[in-house]
Amino acid sequence: MRVLYFAWLRERLDRSEQQVEPPEQVKTVADLINWMAENDEAFALAVEKRSLIRAAINAQIVSHDASLADAHTIALFPPMTGG
């Protein structure tokens, strides 16, 4: 599974994407964030304020309780500031 990062989250992690192979019990976006945080201290710090992390699955915006079934690309990013 491919994970993309944008804006200050990308800068704090010092990478724009990575490949992850989460275990079977990781079923939702929230599970994925928690699992990655457990395994990566820098990631844990960057996503400390979960309310500031938005997510998309396969280029569709989703909530943190969305299922990862059929997900090939997950994007994590801060609140959007377009316009």
Place this chain on the structure above:
Amino acid sequence: MTVRVISQHFDPGEQINAFVKDHHGAGAAVTFTGLVRSSPSDPITTLTLECYPELAVNQLDAIRSEALTRFNLLAATIIHRYGTMKPGNPIVQVMTLAPHRGDAFDGAQFLMDYLKTDAPFWKKETGPAGTKWIESKSSDDRARARWE
């Protein structure tokens, strides 16, 4: 092309002229252009917009479709830039066309209020004080909420 996410500069006047050209059934066209702002109290030298293009096109297409239906628009176009811009440069342009002005104004306002919070762009400004990411504003969330 009714949704365009682009990295090149665009000319707002050319865009509106092309937009209104072939619509003879419309009585009202509204254009909003968002510009890079630099003020004496908050001077900046550049504004960089980061973007997730694939998601941006999906989000803007969905917002545009909803505006067309909700406000009975005859046409709507959204142009949004990303990359590095200078003060005065256009960032975004929304254009709506309707039989009467009320729907054209409301449609344009709706598009802007939604894309501020729902389109995956992130602004980073550079000025004398350094470089910083712009934080999202609760006033933008409130502006969007009034359409719900």
